[in-house]
Amino acid sequence: MTEIKDINESTAKDQFILYWGDMGSQWGVNRSVAQIHALLFLSTSPMNAEQISDELGIARSNVSNSLKELVGWKLIRRVPIAGDRREHFVAEVDVWEMAMLIAQGRKEREIDPAMAAIDMCIRQADDEPNLNPVILNRMKEMQEFLQTADRWSSQMLSVPKSRLNALMKMGDKVFSLLKLTGKKSE
Amino acid sequence: MTEIKDINESTAKDQFILYWGDMGSQWGVNRSVAQIHALLFLSTSPMNAEQISDELGIARSNVSNSLKELVGWKLIRRVPIAGDRREHFVAEVDVWEMAMLIAQGRKEREIDPAMAAIDMCIRQADDEPNLNPVILNRMKEMQEFLQTADRWSSQMLSVPKSRLNALMKMGDKVFSLLKLTGKKSE
DNA sequence: CCATTATTTCTCTCAATACTGAAATAAGTG
DNA sequence: CACTTATTTCAGTATTGAGAGAAATAATGG
Numbered sequence: 001m002t003e004i005k006d007i008n009e010s011t012a013k014d015q016f017i018l019y020w021g022d023m024g025s026q027w028g029v030n031r032s033v034a035q036i037h038a039l040l041f042l043s044t045s046p047m048n049a050e051q052i053s054d055e056l057g058i059a060r061s062n063v064s065n066s067l068k069e070l071v072g073w074k075l076i077r078r079v080p081i082a083g084d085r086r087e088h089f090v091a092e093v094d095v096w097e098m099a100m101l102i103a104q105g106r107k108e109r110e111i112d113p114a115m116a117a118i119d120m121c122i123r124q125a126d127d128e129p130n131l132n133p134v135i136l137n138r139m140k141e142m143q144e145f146l147q148t149a150d151r152w153s154s155q156m157l158s159v160p161k162s163r164l165n166a167l168m169k170m171g172d173k174v175f176s177l178l179k180l181t182g183k184k185s186e
Numbered sequence: 187m188t189e190i191k192d193i194n195e196s197t198a199k200d201q202f203i204l205y206w207g208d209m210g211s212q213w214g215v216n217r218s219v220a221q222i223h224a225l226l227f228l229s230t231s232p233m234n235a236e237q238i239s240d241e242l243g244i245a246r247s248n249v250s251n252s253l254k255e256l257v258g259w260k261l262i263r264r265v266p267i268a269g270d271r272r273e274h275f276v277a278e279v280d281v282w283e284m285a286m287l288i289a290q291g292r293k294e295r296e297i298d299p300a301m302a303a304i305d306m307c308i309r310q311a312d313d314e315p316n317l318n319p320v321i322l323n324r325m326k327e328m329q330e331f332l333q334t335a336d337r338w339s340s341q342m343l344s345v346p347k348s349r350l351n352a353l354m355k356m357g358d359k360v361f362s363l364l365k366l367t368g369k370k371s372e
Numbered sequence: 373c374c375a376t377t378a379t380t381t382c383t384c385t386c387a388a389t390a391c392t393g394a395a396a397t398a399a400g401t402g
Numbered sequence: 403c404a405c406t407t408a409t410t411t412c413a414g415t416a417t418t419g420a421g422a423g424a425a426a427t428a429a430t431g432g
Binding site (some may be wrong): 155 | 282
C-alpha cells in the first residue's frame with residue numbers, strides 16, 4: 001500500500017504536470033522547471049513559491065531557482081499581490097506567445113553560440129594556408145546556413161502572433177504553392 | 187608540459203570538432219555523437235570506426251553506438267569500400283539537407299510525444315465533470331497548437347530544400363509582407 | 373534596529389547517463 | 403570448419419547535473 005498514485009488514477013491536471021515535466025528533459029529544461037511551468041500554466045491564480053513547493057513536493061530552494069529560470073525565459077512573470085509580502089507568479093497562458101518565447105530562447109541558446117563558434121573556426125582556418133579547400137568550403141556553407149537561419153528566425157519572431165497563427169493554419173495552401181515547381185529531392 | 191593542446195593552438199578542423207561536440211550537449215545529443223558527426227562532415231573520404239576511434243580518442247565501442255545513432259538520424263550512411271571488410275561511413279554534407287534531417291528528428295522526438303501526452307490528459311479530463319473549465323480550455327488550446335505545429339512542420343519538411351533555401355534567403359520580402367497589417371503585439 | 377519571515381546561496385547526496393574495456397558474437401577468409 | 407578480423411553487447415566506472423536541506427542574506431514590520 002503506497003502513497004504514490006498511479007498516473008492512471010490521478011487527475012488530468014496532475015497528469016499534465018507529470019507529462020510536461022517529463023518532456024522537459026527532452027526539451028532541454030529540467031523536470032522541476034518544466035513541472036512548475038505546467039502548474040502555473042494551468043493555475044487560475046498567481047502562486048507563491050511555497051505553494052508551488054508544497055503542491056509539487058520539491059524543495060523550496062529548487063523552486064526558487066526554477067522560477068528564476070522561467071522568468072529568464074519570460075514564460076512566467078512576477079505579480080504583486082496586495083497585502084502579501086511574498087512574490088507571486090503567473091505564466092503566459094497564450095500558447096502562441098509561449099511558443100514564440102521558447103523559440104526565442106532556443107535561438108539564443110542554440111543558434112547564436114553555434115554562429116559564434118563557427119566564426120572562430122573560420123577565422124582560424126584563414127590562417128591555415130594548406131587547409132584542404134573542401135573542408136574550408138564545408139565550414140563556410142555551414143556558416144552561411146546559420147546566418148540565413150538566424151536572420152530568418154529573427155524575422156519570424158517579429159511577426160505578430162495573430163498573423164503567424166493564421167499563416168500556419170492555412171499552411172496547406174501556402175505549402176502547395178511552394179511545392180508546385182519543386183524538383184523531387186534537390 | 188601537457189599533451190593536451192590549447193584550443194587556440196589547434197587546427198580549424200579540430201576546433202570545429204571540439205565546438206560541435208560541445209554544442210551537441212546543448213542540442214540534446216551527447217558529445218561523442220556530435221564529435222563523430224563533425225569529423226565525418228569535414229572528412230573528404232569515408233571513414234571506418236577504428237579511424238574515428240583513433241582520431242577522436244574515444245573508445246571503439248562508443249564509436250559503434252554513436253554511429254548507430256547517427257545512422258538513425260540519417261545524418262550519416264554506410265558506404266561499402268572495395269576490398270575492405272570494414273564498414274565505412276560518410277556524412278550528409280549538404281547543410282540544408284542536414285538541417286531538415288535534424289528538424290525531422292526533433293519533430294519525432296519532441297512534438298509527437300507531446301501530442302500523445304496531451305491527448306491522454308484531455309481524454310482523462312473528459313472524465314472529470316467538475317474540472318475547472320478554464321483548465322480544460324488551456325489544455326485544449328495547447329492541444330490545438332501542437333496539432334497545428336505538427337501539420338505545419340510536416341509540410342515544411344516536404345518542401346524541396348532548394349525552394350526552402352530560396353524562400354529563407356529572400357525572407358526579408360516575405361516577412362515584410364506578413365507584417366504589413368499586423369497589430370503591435372496581438 | 374531587533375525580530376520575523378521571505379529568498380537566495382552553498383554544499384552535499386543521489387540519480388542519470390556517458391564512456392570505457394572486456395567478453396561475446398558475428399562476419400569473412402583460407 | 404577453424405582462424406582471423408570486425409562489430410556489438412554488457413557490466414562496471416566516471417562524470418555530470420538535479421535536487422535537498424542548511425546556512426546566509428535580504429526584506430519588511432513592529
